[in-house]
Amino acid sequence: MILVIAEQQHGKLNRASWEAIAAAQQMGSDVKVVVAGSDADAGAAAKELAAADVKEVVALGHDALGAYTADGFVQALAAFVGAESPAHVVLPHTYQTRDFAPRLAARLDRAMITDCTAVKAGGPSTGSGQAGAFAFTRPMFQGKVAADVVLDGPAPHFATFQIGAFRADAVKKGSAPVRSAAAAVDASQIRQKAEEPFREAKQAVDLSQAERIVSVGRGIKGQEHIQIAQQLAEALGAEVAASRPICDAGWLPMERQIGSSGQTVAPKLYVALGISGAIQHVVGMKGARTIVAINKDADAPIFEIADYGIVGDLFEIVPAMVAALKG
């Protein structure tokens, strides 16, 4: 059996959960889904998950799981996974998964592979019998190479899948029975106390509405060069945005950051200047209709998703583009 750990907040399902279910359905037909939270929240999310073609959806409820904590979720899910003894446990590679899942695998002393983009059946046998043979594909070395990895040791094996690696709408639909289960949690053993999530001061710039975006990455080299991107943006009628390192360095305000920790955009045109294409950035912009990459490194992963590209020096190419646009 393949167990998917879905994710919800205040009863609202995280859409990446569907992607994890799609991955699990590709691995086999015996799929179960569990979602943890307060009774009400887990129940609401489970009801939504019942639309998937899976054997069962379990709402794993406890008052102490109302606010997410790593300790609470590890306790509850360690007990649940132990009782269900699946062959594989599949999760979406969200920030919450990153917070608790490695600890869950460590507590159960089981193998884990994270941030996978694909899974292939019939990998070399691991000799572990029960877990079956799969090769998991994951990016390594800034996404410049991919590795096929097989897991070994006793089941279950844990795998998390990168956001966007599977399509939520690829989930086979059905009508699954929903079961409510009381989570085994000792609230006195939860060490973290979590406050309500909040947003920083309201974002003044809504990049999701921009038709065109010129975005800069490390290749811009210094704050004094940001104006080169601004000139191109002006000539294109575009907004200026950036990848995380640029905002970390304070060269552009945080509110102009695109990616998993910033804004998600889908403009008509996205021009990536000196952006390598780390997945944390790509998840925020891969929905753009036309993607242009200008980068001196021909191996940069950004060229994997670009429609048009120039391998070269952005400090020469961008001013030439501005001239061509004005000419």
Add this chain to the structure above:
Amino acid sequence: MKIVVCIKQVVTREWQVRVNDAKTWVRDQDASWELNEPDAYALEEALRLKEKHGGEVIVVSAGPARVTQVIREALARGADRAIHVDGEHLAQADAFVAADALAAAIKPENPDLVLTGLQSDQGFAQVGVVLAEKLGVAHSTIIMDVQVNPSTGSGQGGELKVKRELEGGWFQWVTMALPAVLTIQSGINTLRYATLKGIMGAKKKEIRHVPSAPPAALRQRITSIYVPSKAKQTKLVQGTPAEAAKELVKLLRDEARAI
């Protein structure tokens, strides 16, 4: 307060990644190396906490002999002493092997706080969290602010309040008692760089080498490393910068109709 910072040596972003002949790893014999960026932010945060609360900052790095490069850099930036968890097998270790090796070296130090970067470019984003389990202490991840109140809470070193980054611009405050492990997000602070005085001073600082034996059995094995196939066919525009720029603008106007 006693703070341990786990740092990793990674290949530089400029290094051209090439797969080895056996297709099981990259040809890193000729790689250039640097300190993993989020770990640099973790080190900086530790140095700031020490400046505020006093105590000691110990850097720990697991890997072959080459990792002393980043250990010396951390000492030059202000760490007080270092532990090198030494083993050739650690160059390609998975997160569980790395966390086990680090935990064995860190446990006897009994630190109040352990910091590390949230991930590395070649890694798994697991080591910090698994390490917390191995050390039996609380943890929190992707941290953008660390506040320590030494006089409150029930832990050995007081109470910790951290700002956890969530997705899409959301954050959350989480409190817990020390000791704890935190994984630090890039951008939490502004990095300092080593001064000449720091570099000279680092030469006198202690680096303790702790040998680490390979585990009896590995739980994961890379069967193949390769350059991923492209999702899209990129139209690469050639020519001098002026020619390429002109052609690109033409394509964006006439073919993509994006401008």
